[in-house]
Amino acid sequence: xxxxxxxxxxxxxxxxxxxxxxxxxxxxxxxxxxxxxxxxxxxxxxxxxxxxxxxxxxxxxxxxxxxxxxxxxxxxxxxxxxxxxxxxxxxxxxxxxxxxxxxxxxxxxxxxxxxxxxxxxxxxxxxxxxxxxxxxxxxxxxxxxxxxxxxxxxxxxxxxxxxxxxxxxxxxxxxxxxxxxxxxxxxxxxxxxxxxxxxxxxxxxxxxxxxxxxxxxxxxxxxxxxxxxxxxxxxxxxxxxxxxxxxxxxxxxxxxxxxxxxxxxxxxxxxxxxxxxxxxxxxxxxxxxxxxxxxxxxxxxxxxxxxxx
Amino acid sequence: xxxxxxxxxxxxxxxxxxxxxxxxxxxxxxxxxxxxxxxxxxxxxxxxxxxxxxxxxxxxxxxxxxxxxxxxxxxxxxxxxxxxxxxxxxxxxxxxxxxxxxxxxxxxxxxxxxxxxxxxxxxxxxxxxxxxxxxxxxxxxxxxxxxxxxxxxxxxxxxxxxxxxxxxxxxxxxxxxxxxxxxxxxxxxxxxxxxxxxxxxxxxxxxxxxxxxxxxxxxxxxxxxxxxxxxxxxxxxxxxxxxxxxxxxxxxxxxxxxxxxxxxxxxxxxxxxxxxxxxxxxxxxxxxxxxxxxxxxxxxxxxxxxxxx
Numbered sequence: 055x056x057x058x059x060x061x062x063x064x065x066x067x068x069x070x071x072x073x074x075x076x077x078x079x080x081x082x083x084x085x086x087x088x089x090x091x092x093x094x095x096x097x098x099x100x101x102x103x104x105x106x107x108x109x110x111x112x113x114x115x116x117x118x119x120x121x122x123x124x125x126x127x128x129x130x131x132x133x134x135x136x137x138x139x140x141x142x143x144x145x146x147x148x149x150x151x152x153x154x155x156x157x158x159x160x161x162x163x164x165x166x167x168x169x170x171x172x173x174x175x176x177x178x179x180x181x182x183x184x185x186x187x188x189x190x191x192x193x194x195x196x197x198x199x200x201x202x203x204x205x206x207x208x209x210x211x212x213x214x215x216x217x218x219x220x221x222x223x224x225x226x227x228x229x230x231x232x233x234x235x236x237x238x239x240x241x242x243x244x245x246x247x248x249x250x251x252x253x254x255x256x257x258x259x260x261x262x263x264x265x266x267x268x269x270x271x272x273x274x275x276x277x278x279x280x281x282x283x284x285x286x287x288x289x290x291x292x293x294x295x296x297x298x299x300x301x302x303x304x305x306x307x308x309x310x311x312x313x314x315x316x317x318x319x320x321x322x323x324x325x326x327x328x329x330x331x332x333x334x335x336x337x338x339x340x341x342x343x344x345x346x347x348x349x350x351x352x353x354x355x356x357x358x359x360x361x362x363x
Numbered sequence: 364x365x366x367x368x369x370x371x372x373x374x375x376x377x378x379x380x381x382x383x384x385x386x387x388x389x390x391x392x393x394x395x396x397x398x399x400x401x402x403x404x405x406x407x408x409x410x411x412x413x414x415x416x417x418x419x420x421x422x423x424x425x426x427x428x429x430x431x432x433x434x435x436x437x438x439x440x441x442x443x444x445x446x447x448x449x450x451x452x453x454x455x456x457x458x459x460x461x462x463x464x465x466x467x468x469x470x471x472x473x474x475x476x477x478x479x480x481x482x483x484x485x486x487x488x489x490x491x492x493x494x495x496x497x498x499x500x501x502x503x504x505x506x507x508x509x510x511x512x513x514x515x516x517x518x519x520x521x522x523x524x525x526x527x528x529x530x531x532x533x534x535x536x537x538x539x540x541x542x543x544x545x546x547x548x549x550x551x552x553x554x555x556x557x558x559x560x561x562x563x564x565x566x567x568x569x570x571x572x573x574x575x576x577x578x579x580x581x582x583x584x585x586x587x588x589x590x591x592x593x594x595x596x597x598x599x600x601x602x603x604x605x606x607x608x609x610x611x612x613x614x615x616x617x618x619x620x621x622x623x624x625x626x627x628x629x630x631x632x633x634x635x636x637x638x639x640x641x642x643x644x645x646x647x648x649x650x651x652x653x654x655x656x657x658x659x660x661x662x663x664x665x666x667x668x669x670x671x672x
Binding site: 159162164176177181308326329330 | 460461463468479480483484485486492615616617619624630631632633634638639
């Protein structure tokens with residue numbers, strides 16, 4: 055029996071060296087060199103072509119290497135085996151740094167000062183103090199809760215919305231449609247870290263953006279499919295949003311000529327919110343899951359297919 | 364006898380209201396309405412025209428409202444009375460936020476991603492981990508030490524250089540010419556927070572910049588006079604610096620046509636590093652100093668004219 059591995063980043067040896075130490079004697083095959091499909095017992099993958107995982111009759115478990123499960127779950131032929139997350143605190147710490155730099159950029163009005171530099175201006179802009187700045191998070195999962203806690207620690211007023219009410223230190227928690235509107239009406243900086251599910255697809259729409267106070271700003275670190283570009287442009291044109299920072303986009307990369315490339319009120323980064331990827335930690339999760347399933351123990355970090363994360 | 368006040372920011376009432384509570388009955392005059400010059404016992408000012416302070420024969424103390432003392436000390440007619448700093452932890456906290464956002468911007472390569480957006484590119488850049496990123500501070504005074512401690516807490520390797528060796532938690536301290544070169548050779552992100560004195564004027568020169576490893580970056584939050592623009596351009600052209608963020612410039616604002624306005628490897632902000640100015644806290648310092656001098660107690664936060672800060 056074998057483990058099929060699709061390395062997410064880095065070279066193969068960076069994955070194989072710790073894996074061989076943790077799973078001595080394991081037959082590890084690197085995608086796309088599957089060999090005999092009947093040998094594949096475990097698959098540690100980002101995303102294989104649709105229907106591919108269904109070709110492994112002995113498959114007992116999938117280890118998902120991506121933080122968001124939407125990509126894996128969109129495979130219509132996905133076999134009915136447990137899916138285990140390999141993500142952890144390490145990924146959360148990295149996302150927190152990205153949230154921090156963007157929230158501080160928006161708070162310090164660096165996008166506005168960049169526009170000022172471009173037109174040769176030199177004047178101090180009116181400034182809202184940290185203690186008067188409300189940061190609202192969409193999503194309080196592993197990444198959202200970690201980042202929200204950190205932004206609260208930084209001295210901002212922090213609120214968060216999620217499917218169910220959460221208890222996060224220093225963060226006012228909201229849930230449900232009414233809770234969403236209540237949070238949005240007070241939000242100066244909106245950070246999206248929702249998982250992509252059928253319920254959240256397109257959720258950051260005109261109704262949501264329209265509930266923000268004029269001059270608010272948006273940081274989308276979730277998925278491009280949470281936010282239609284046309285809704286974003288509408289909110290900028292209406293003066294609802296003063297700036298938007300997008301690490302994800304409806305189509306990636308955005309097509310040439312797309313307004314987001316050149317609008318000075320849009321900061322685009324190429325899906326790099328997760329700065330650091332700790333291969334060793336991921337490999338540890340893979341080994342743990344394999345040992346658990348072989349030892350008949352319960353699996354940690356199981357993905358709930360119905361909820362989508 | 365009277366206190367002459369030159370409010371730094373905000374309207375006069377924001378200063379007068381708390382001052383009147385703390386110093387009941389005090390005759391407070393707002394610059395330039397001095398009245399009888401012989402009445403002025405105390406002056407709480409940013410900077411009056413050269414020679415003006417010398418016109419107050421009863422002057423017993425100057426409260427300096429600016430963080431840097433170079434501007435006040437450059438008055439050739441500055442009378443020989445104690446100068447007291449009114450700056451404190453509040454100012455330091457505000458400067459720390461500015462250091463944090465810029466260090467994180469450079470670390471996350473946001474300037475490089477902005478240039479990528481401008482040319483329609485979409486690719487992940489190679490990334491150095493926090494634990495492998497060395498941040499070097501020039502200056503470990505109130506602002507420098509506070510910011511350095513914070514950046515260390517963030518997970519970076521932090522070093523700091525100052526006139527004398529300092530003991531700052533989590534920060535490797537350097538001093539002297541050899542210590543400077545030793546620190547620079549290891550510095551990926553150089554943050555200047557030196558006070559401006561005859562010794563530090565023009566100190567961030569070609570020798571200093573040339574000691575940095577190729578691809579390092581610079582954040583100047585000190586004074587424009589620390590860094591000649593020609594030396595900065597040289598370091599960018601040589602590939603020593605990959606990016607520079609300047610909150611101060613040789614001449615402010617930089618003249619029209621100055622390269623710094625348009626070079627994509629230079630971020631300019633209009634001398635706004637100190638985001639928040641806590642008038643109440645400053646006013647408290649002024650009242651304390653006046654009460655101390657009247658009560659014959661020793662003064663806190665005395666400026667050392669010889670050292671220049």
